[in-house]
Amino acid sequence: MAQDVFWWGSLARQTAINRGLNLNLTDEITPEENGDQTREALEKLAAASERAQTEQEKRQAARAAELPLVEAAQAGDAQAFEKLLTKSQQKLFSLALGMLHDRDDAKDAVQETWIKAYKKLQDFQANASFGTWLYRICVNVCIDKQRAAKRRKKVDIDNIAPLSTDDDNLYAQVDVAPDTTGSNPLKNIANKELGDKIQDGLRGLTEDHRSVLLLREVEGMSYDEISEALEIPKGTVMSRLYHARRNLQHLLAPYLESDEGDPSDFNEDLVE
Template identity: 30%
Template sequence: MISMEARLARLALKGDQRAFAEIVGLYQDKLYHMAYRMLNNRQEAEDAVQDTFLRVYKNLDRYDENMKFSTWIYRIATNLCIDRLRKRKPSYSLDAESNDHEGLDGYSMIPSDNRTPESETLLSEVQQTIHKAIDTLPAKYKTVMILRYLQELSLQEIGDVLDMPVTTVKTRVHRGREFLRKRLDREL
C-alpha cells in the first residue's frame, strides 16, 4: 500500500502545486527544528529547509516509493546541514549568535500552570547547557544524537537517513552519549 506522502509526491511530480504545498506543510516544522538544532542559527536553519524543499521538488522523479518519504526528505535535509557545517569558517559572529538564544526550543516557550519564573530560569539554564554540550559534539556524533533524541527517529531510520549500518549508528549514539555525559558532569 502506498503512503500518503508517496501519493502526494506522485501528484506533485505531475504538477499539482497543492500536493507539494501539503508536503511542505507536513515537514516544514520538523525539518526546521532538526536544522536549527544542527546549525544553531535561525537564518541558516531556514535556508537549509528552503534548500531541502527546492532539492525535493527538483528530484521528485528520483524518489523511490519503496523507501519511506520521511527517510528520503530527512536524508536530504541532514546532508544539506552537514554540508553547511563543513563550509563554516572556524570563527563566527558573536552578534549573530547572541540574537539566537531565545528560540532554543519552541516547546520550552509554552507556559504551563506549574512553572514559576525561578523554575523557568533554571530550566532554561539547564537546556542551554545541554544545547551547548550537544554543539560541542563532533559532527558524526552530533548528527545521530539530534536525529535520535531530538527528532526521535529509530536507529534503523537514522541508518537509512545517513546511509550507514545500524551497528554504526548504535556505536555513534553510545559514544555521543558518553561524550555528553562527561561534558555535562563538568558543566552541571
C-alpha cells in the first residue's frame, strides 16, 4: 500500500508518519535545512497542540458544570440524575453499539448501565468525571454481555443435533443477521461502505482493543481519561491503542488495497 498507516491518530502523529519525517527534537531544525515540508509539519504540530489544550479546557468546564447535578443526584434528586443520564445517553449508546454490534443489545446495555450507576451513585468521587465513570460501567456491562453471549453460543452449538447422517453439513450453522438499520456510531465516515467495513473490522478485535479504540476514536477521550475509565495504566492504554489500530488496519487491508476504496480518499476526514 502506498500509505503505510491508516488510522485515526492525532494530526501530529498522522502528519509525521504520512510524510515520512524523522524529527529529532534534540537537534536544531531550521526551515532552510528542511524546506517547506518541515515548516508545514511543525505548523500542524503546533495546531494539534493548541487543539489539545482547547479540548482539555472544554472537558474541565464540562466537569465543573456537571458537578452540581452530581451532588444533587447523590442527595436524592431524581431529576438531577435523569439530566445526567440524558446528557450521556447518545454517547453511551454509540459506545455500546460499537462493542456489541446490535441495537437491541446496545439499548439493554445502556439501561443496565443506568441501573448500575444509580445503585453505585454514592461511590462516585466528585474529583472524577461523571461521564468517564459512566463509560467505565458501560464498558464492563458490554464485556459481560459479550462473554455471556459466547457462553450461550457454545452451549447452543454443542447441543445442536445432526441434521442427517447423509448430509455433508452435519450441524446447523448459527446465522447472525447483519445490522441493516443503517445506524453507525463511528463519526466522520464519509463513505458508508467503508464504515461498514470498519464495523466488520471492529468485530475482529479483542474486547480490550475494541473498547480502547472506541473510547479514543469515537468518544474522543484522552489517554488519561481512558486510563481512568478502564482502570488501567496509561502505558497500557497506549499499547492497546497501538495494537488495535494496527490490527484494524490489517483486517481492513483487503478492502483498502482493492479498487473499491483508497484510504487516501478518506484521510482528511479520519484525521483527528
